[in-house]
Amino acid sequence: MLDSFLDPSTRSIKVCGITTAADAEELARLGVPALGANFWPKSKRYLDPARADFLKSLQGRILRVGVFVNAGTDQPKQLFDAGLIDVAQLHGDEPDDDILELQAHGIPVIRALGIAHASDLEEAAECPADAILLDAHAPGVYGGTGETIDWNAAASFVAIHPEKPVILAGGITPENAAEASRTVRPAALDTASGSESSPGVKDFNKVAALLAAT
Ligand SMILES: O=C(O)c1ccccc1N[C@@H]1O[C@H](COP(=O)(O)O)[C@@H](O)[C@H]1O
Numbered sequence: 001m002l003d004s005f006l007d008p009s010t011r012s013i014k015v016c017g018i019t020t021a022a023d024a025e026e027l028a029r030l031g032v033p034a035l036g037a038n039f040w041p042k043s044k045r046y047l048d049p050a051r052a053d054f055l056k057s058l059q060g061r062i063l064r065v066g067v068f069v070n071a072g073t074d075q076p077k078q079l080f081d082a083g084l085i086d087v088a089q090l091h092g093d094e095p096d097d098d099i100l101e102l103q104a105h106g107i108p109v110i111r112a113l114g115i116a117h118a119s120d121l122e123e124a125a126e127c128p129a130d131a132i133l134l135d136a137h138a139p140g141v142y143g144g145t146g147e148t149i150d151w152n153a154a155a156s157f158v159a160i161h162p163e164k165p166v167i168l169a170g171g172i173t174p175e176n177a178a179e180a181s182r183t184v185r186p187a188a189l190d191t192a193s194g195s196e197s198s199p200g201v202k203d204f205n206k207v208a209a210l211l212a213a214t
Pocket residue numbers: 016017036038040043044045067069091135141142143144145146147169170171172190191192193194
């Protein structure tokens with residue numbers, strides 16, 4: 001499922017920060033290709049793993065991405081083995097060894113990189129992850145800030161490294177999604193704050209507009 005999500009011929013979107021079964025079901029019903037569930041306890045969109053069982057019933061209907069910040073490898077493995085996630089998104093300061101260990105366990109990995117300057121993209125070319133997610137640099141909070149990155153720098157990276165699937169995140173909204181896709185030509189877009197009415201609560205008018213714009 002990750003391969004079809006990343007297929008550059010089909011513009012995809014991941015809607016991140018799902019906290020309820022009802023929102024997850026509605027995303028699947030609308031045909032959203034991927035959702036993100038945030039397992040970082042400090043996130044405004046935290047999903048307690050003890051309340052994440054609803055993800056199981058979505059298997060095969062929507063790509064389920066678990067978002068982690070410096071969680072180590074045990075928690076992603078447990079959630080994957082329990083059938084709750086398909087992919088791990090590492091959004092902290094995790095070493096490449098964590099990526100390699102999760103991949104060896106059969107878990108595809110999305111590596112999130114906070115981009116403050118175009119030079120930060122150099123790291124992306126060497127990363128062993130299955131896909132790179134480019135997000136705004138957010139010291140201390142790591143992600144979900146609604147801040148955009150330098151799309152021209154991201155576009156150059158995509159053009160120079162067509163072999164590296166890139167997911168563009170950071171301040172993607174219904175208003176700017178089409179322009180973001182046109183400018184950067186990423187494999188997919190990713191949104192948290194731009195698709196919600198309040199942290200962790202999805203706004204389905206915004207989701208429908210994002211789907212139409214990608
Ligand atoms: O959403 C969060 O709270 C979050 C916290 C820590 C790490 C990652 C987080 N979310 C990811 O950040 C991107 C960008 O968010 P936004 O669209 O700018 O609000 C989001 O898609 C998640 O993958």
